[in-house]
Amino acid sequence: MWMKPVSTIVQHALKTGSVRATSTILAGEPTEPKVVTSEIPGPKSKQLIGDLDSVTQSSSVQFFADYEKSIGNYITDVDGNSYLDVFMQISSMPLGYNHPDMLEVFRNEENLKALVNRPALGSFPNEFWPQKLKDVLMSISPGLDNVMTMMCGSCSNENAYKCLFMTYRKHQRGEKIEFSDEELSSCMINKPPGAPNLSLLSFKGAFHGRTMGTLSTTHSKAIHKIDIPAFDWPIAPFPKYKYPLEEHIRENKQEDEKCLVRIEELFEEFNKKGSPVAGVIIEPIQSEGGDNEASPEFFQQLQRTSKKYGAGFLIDEVQTGGGATGKMWCHEHFNLDSPPDVMTFSKKMLTGGFYHNLDHKPSQSYRIYNTWMGDPSKLLLLEAFLKVVKKQNLLHQVNIVGDKLKSGLHECEKEFPIINSVRGRGTFLAVNVETTALRDKIVGNLKKKGVLTGGSGDQAIRFRPSLTLQEHHVDILLDRFRKVLKELK
Numbered sequence: 195m196w197m198k199p200v201s202t203i204v205q206h207a208l209k210t211g212s213v214r215a216t217s218t219i220l221a222g223e224p225t226e227p228k229v230v231t232s233e234i235p236g237p238k239s240k241q242l243i244g245d246l247d248s249v250t251q252s253s254s255v256q257f258f259a260d261y262e263k264s265i266g267n268y269i270t271d272v273d274g275n276s277y278l279d280v281f282m283q284i285s286s287m288p289l290g291y292n293h294p295d296m297l298e299v300f301r302n303e304e305n306l307k308a309l310v311n312r313p314a315l316g317s318f319p320n321e322f323w324p325q326k327l328k329d330v331l332m333s334i335s336p337g338l339d340n341v342m343t344m345m346c347g348s349c350s351n352e353n354a355y356k357c358l359f360m361t362y363r364k365h366q367r368g369e370k371i372e373f374s375d376e377e378l379s380s381c382m383i384n385k386p387p388g389a390p391n392l393s394l395l396s397f398k399g400a401f402h403g404r405t406m407g408t409l410s411t412t413h414s415k416a417i418h419k420i421d422i423p424a425f426d427w428p429i430a431p432f433p434k435y436k437y438p439l440e441e442h443i444r445e446n447k448q449e450d451e452k453c454l455v456r457i458e459e460l461f462e463e464f465n466k467k468g469s470p471v472a473g474v475i476i477e478p479i480q481s482e483g484g485d486n487e488a489s490p491e492f493f494q495q496l497q498r499t500s501k502k503y504g505a506g507f508l509i510d511e512v513q514t515g516g517g518a519t520g521k522m523w524c525h526e527h528f529n530l531d532s533p534p535d536v537m538t539f540s541k542k543m544l545t546g547g548f549y550h551n552l553d554h555k556p557s558q559s560y561r562i563y564n565t566w567m568g569d570p571s572k573l574l575l576l577e578a579f580l581k582v583v584k585k586q587n588l589l590h591q592v593n594i595v596g597d598k599l600k601s602g603l604h605e606c607e608k609e610f611p612i613i614n615s616v617r618g619r620g621t622f623l624a625v626n627v628e629t630t631a632l633r634d635k636i637v638g639n640l641k642k643k644g645v646l647t648g649g650s651g652d653q654a655i656r657f658r659p660s661l662t663l664q665e666h667h668v669d670i671l672l673d674r675f676r677k678v679l680k681e682l683k
């Protein structure tokens with residue numbers, strides 16, 4: 195029976211050596227998945243998909259959700275199916291559905307007014323805005339001095355790219371902030387020197403967004419890019435590792451070195467071409483492209499190479515950020531010499547945006563600007579989320595639950611040879627399947643058993659639960675995963 199999630203929270207303690215992580219099961223969260231329709235989408239969803247398709251492209255819709263009934267780690271659809279959701283709206287619901295502390299935010303009249311009276315933040319911010327930015331976003335800054343909020347991951351990257359270019363040109367001009375008449379007139383007709391020939395280096399398999407600028411740095415699937423003009427910018431190889439990592443240390447190290455050599459070559463080539471690399475853009479774990487990891491040493495060296503060539507170093511934490519890797523930011527696992535120059539976020543962070551150092555602060559107003567520049571109500575949600583992370587020691591829980599899931603997956607890969615290459619950090623995990631067709635089948639069959647996962651790249655099944663996933667959820671997930679794999683045998 196559906197119960198209101200607001201009043202009771204059942205506290206569970208996870209015994210974890212000396213440190214305890216408290217975790218919550220929301221009242222009303224189902225104890226297991228329940229699939230009641232013979233097909234997914236069920237009849238009601240199918241009808242709604244038909245309805246929707248008469249007004250918009252809707253072939254990506256999996257089912258229609260009932261967000262009244264969805265709770266905690268379970269999403270319920272309009273046909274009454276309840277799924278254990280370890281995909282969480284493409285890695286973006288930090289505390290699952292209808293978390294009471296999140297609902298509470300807009301029970302407060304002042305917060306409700308911040309939601310309703312949506313400002314053009316760049317010009318008419320709320321009185322609380324400076325202090326909230328400090329208390330909330332700056333409290334988890336990855337060592338960077340400033341932050342700008344934005345609407346989504348793509349526009350965070352889009353604007354961060356512009357900062358990289360502006361900073362590169364500032365350095366080229368010898369820190370002068372005045373522009374020449376020629377620059378000012380040529381930029382108006384998309385010509386150099388005002389619109390300079392500069393490039394950004396990105397990686398094969400990367401995903402940074404679908405907007406016109408970011409799409410030139412996205413290389414995960416052709417369907418994302420086809421028919422759209424793109425910048426001719428350098429695309430470097432991303433390391434491809436052999437698993438298990440501890441059995442392939444030498445080969446994987448050679449793979450890093452091979453990629454790093456090619457990256458230097460690309461810097462040189464594009465310098466020679468007259469389109470120098472102004473910035474390097476990279477995900478800490480390539481997500482859409484297939485959950486590809488690279489070593490801390492690779493990232494350390496890449497940052498050094500970027501510095502050597504005067505290029506800004508941008509880490510895209512849109513998918514990895516917000517705690518699922520067991521640290522607030524995945525790149526904290528890399529022990530870099532210094533923070534990246536720019537770091538973008540969105541998804542679990544609820545607001546989009548980017549942190550940057552002072553060198554990347556725009557020199558004049560209106561160079562990075564749009565109407566909303568984010569949304570104060572999203573910062574209020576982020577504030578509530580971070581309080582729960584702290585109160586319940588959720589990063590610790592992510593590590594414990596992630597370890598359990600990872601070792602369970604390792605057992606599965608021993609039992610079922612069609613899966614391999616278990617990898618990832620925290621609960622941000624993935625496993626490969628021999629072929630794309632089999633992968634898709636497994637993801638589909640898991641859904642029929644009431645577990646939502648996602649595909650990434652050609653071969654990976656990815657797990658992207660919220661930070662509230664607990665050990666008993668992992669038991670259910672692994673049980674259904676085993677059943678699906680057994681049925682394939």
Ligand code: PSZ
Pocket residue numbers: 284346347348349351401402403404477481482510511512513514540541
């Ligand atoms: O198909 C899509 O458009 C998807 S599926 C998952 C994403 C996009 N992820 C978005 C994303 C990302 O994973 C990384 C690493 N960087 C940027 C983005 C873009 O964020 P949004 O979608 O908020 O614009």
